[in-house]
Amino acid sequence: MTDRAGKPPRIVWLRRDLRLSDNPAWSAAAGDSRATIPLFIDDDGMGAARALGGASRWWRGESLAAFDRSLRALGSRLVIRRGAATDMLDALIAETGADTLSFTLSRDPTIAAEEAQIVAALQARGVTVETHDANYLHDPAQLRTGSGGAFKVFTPFWNRLHGLYTPPALIPAPKKLIAPQAWPKGLAVEELRVTDAWIAPIAKAWTPGEESVRARLKKFSQATLEEYSAARDRPDLDGTSRLSPHLAWGEISVHAIWRYLQDKHAAKALPFLRQLGWRDFNMHLLADFPELGWKPWQGKFATFPAKDDRKLLRAWQRGRTGYPIVDAGLRQLWQTGWMHNRVRMIVGSFLVKDLLVPWQRGEEWFWDTLVDADLSQNAGNWQWVAGCGADAAPFFRVFNPILQGEKFDPDGTYVRAWVPELGRLPAKLIHRPWLASSDELRAADVTLGTTYPHPIVDHAAARNAALAAYKRIGAGNDALRP
Numbered sequence: 344m345t346d347r348a349g350k351p352p353r354i355v356w357l358r359r360d361l362r363l364s365d366n367p368a369w370s371a372a373a374g375d376s377r378a379t380i381p382l383f384i385d386d387d388g389m390g391a392a393r394a395l396g397g398a399s400r401w402w403r404g405e406s407l408a409a410f411d412r413s414l415r416a417l418g419s420r421l422v423i424r425r426g427a428a429t430d431m432l433d434a435l436i437a438e439t440g441a442d443t444l445s446f447t448l449s450r451d452p453t454i455a456a457e458e459a460q461i462v463a464a465l466q467a468r469g470v471t472v473e474t475h476d477a478n479y480l481h482d483p484a485q486l487r488t489g490s491g492g493a494f495k496v497f498t499p500f501w502n503r504l505h506g507l508y509t510p511p512a513l514i515p516a517p518k519k520l521i522a523p524q525a526w527p528k529g530l531a532v533e534e535l536r537v538t539d540a541w542i543a544p545i546a547k548a549w550t551p552g553e554e555s556v557r558a559r560l561k562k563f564s565q566a567t568l569e570e571y572s573a574a575r576d577r578p579d580l581d582g583t584s585r586l587s588p589h590l591a592w593g594e595i596s597v598h599a600i601w602r603y604l605q606d607k608h609a610a611k612a613l614p615f616l617r618q619l620g621w622r623d624f625n626m627h628l629l630a631d632f633p634e635l636g637w638k639p640w641q642g643k644f645a646t647f648p649a650k651d652d653r654k655l656l657r658a659w660q661r662g663r664t665g666y667p668i669v670d671a672g673l674r675q676l677w678q679t680g681w682m683h684n685r686v687r688m689i690v691g692s693f694l695v696k697d698l699l700v701p702w703q704r705g706e707e708w709f710w711d712t713l714v715d716a717d718l719s720q721n722a723g724n725w726q727w728v729a730g731c732g733a734d735a736a737p738f739f740r741v742f743n744p745i746l747q748g749e750k751f752d753p754d755g756t757y758v759r760a761w762v763p764e765l766g767r768l769p770a771k772l773i774h775r776p777w778l779a780s781s782d783e784l785r786a787a788d789v790t791l792g793t794t795y796p797h798p799i800v801d802h803a804a805a806r807n808a809a810l811a812a813y814k815r816i817g818a819g820n821d822a823l824r825p
């Protein structure tokens with residue numbers, strides 16, 4: 344297949360870079376006089392990468408639908424194929440005679456191995472392969488410590504990154520894309536959409552797609568960024584950007600966010616930009632330690648005496664632990680596919696340290712339920728919470744769910760939103776309902792053990808058990824000395 348000018352077409356293979364703006368995969372296509380075939384391959388569960396969780400599968404379907412609409416406005420469309428990426432690329436190149444493939448590299452090392460094979464095989468067949476680096480601030484291979492190793496501690500990593508980094512110039516979105524004479528066959532985008540009933544509340548909470556994230560960033564910049572430092576830890580306030588799922592699917596470029604906020608807010612944007620640094624840091628950790636998703640970074644944690652108790656795990660997943668801030672977080676996750684970062688830390692600490700359930704079970708649950716699920720971010724943060732990661736919270740820092748609730752949700756607004764059965768309790772009791780008198784419980788219409796569970800563990804006793812377990816594996820004996 345050639346285009347009207349008789350030239351072989353170019354394939355632009357889209358993956359987690361579902362955007363037109365600031366995407367180098369389009370840069371050559373935009374000025375090209377030949378046809379471009381935008382391709383998405385549904386290789387979910389077929390490649391080296393982990394199969395998508397349910398919430399992410401929904402996001403992907405909606406994001407692809409939005410992206411296809413944008414392409415159609417340019418006279419193009421998305422060609423969707425299902426199968427192993429290597430086979431699908433081979434087949435499309437054979438069908439269309441395409442001589443060039445352009446795509447954005449992943450930083451996930453399991454996918455990177457597959458990518459390297461694809462590049463080598465296609466180049467051997469004479470196909471020109473253009474790869475781009477566009478989804479992170481900095482290439483992990485280029486950002487090393489003085490001795491050439493990977494950074495294991497965030498602050499020096501951030502200082503180096505921030506010192507080196509300048510956002511590259513914006514790559515404008517293509518204004519027009521030349522269509523091939525005949526479009527190759529593919530799946531309809533509808534086939535990748537998830538329409539099950541359970542998705543309805545999540546679909547109400549979010550609008551995936553490039554247009555939507557641009558509006559979100561603008562609103563965040565105008566209404567929230569100036570207060571970000573003070574508000575970012577408060578789940579009862581709308582104090583963060585909620586850009587994470589859009590970033591996970593590359594609907595916006597991280598360079599574009601940086602440039603936009605720095606131009607508008609200068610140094611005031613720094614606390615926020617630092618969070619983007621954490622995103623890069625986790626990706627750098629995964630690039631250096633491909634087992635990050637399941638194996639503790641610190642080897643001694645492999646023998647941690649976790650319980651893997653299914654009943655406790657189930658109560659946690661359902662938001663029925665009897666600790667209101669924990670339950671609110673897990674219910675927010677279930678109903679919206681997202682949870683506030685402070686609460687992710689609280690529920691993570693509770694699972695691993697109060698319930699002694701392995702962090703991997705929490706990571707798997709988040710993977711399935713988060714719309715922003717991302718292997719490096721999820722695993723990096725779970726390892727941080729569990730105390731076994733490269734730059735981990737010290738294992739002896741066991742979050743107290745009552746004090747955390749009172750500090751970061753002082754009026755109980757967040758708990759009231761997600762645990763409505765406690766809604767009539769006064770603020771002083773909402774994070775510790777078991778201390779309410781029977782009159783207070785009756786006045787609030789709460790019956791512990793019936794309308795809301797008793798705590799499934801006693802936090803003080805659980806904390807001691809966790810510290811004893813950490814001591815048994817020899818974690819930080821020094822720190823435990825009186």
Ligand code: FAD
Nearest residue numbers: 583584585586587618621622684687715716717720721724
């Ligand atoms: P904002 O506060 O507005 O931050 C802006 C951006 O900075 C975020 O969108 C995100 O890209 C980045 N960022 C912020 N906090 C972190 C952080 N702690 N680590 C890495 N990047 C950060 N984030 C994911 O994107 N995917 C995950 O699968 C994921 N799993 C997590 C699991 C646990 C146990 C914990 C504690 C955190 C996890 N996070 C994950 C990080 C963080 O909670 C979310 O990125 C954040 O809550 C997203 O909300 P936001 O966009 O409003 O954040």
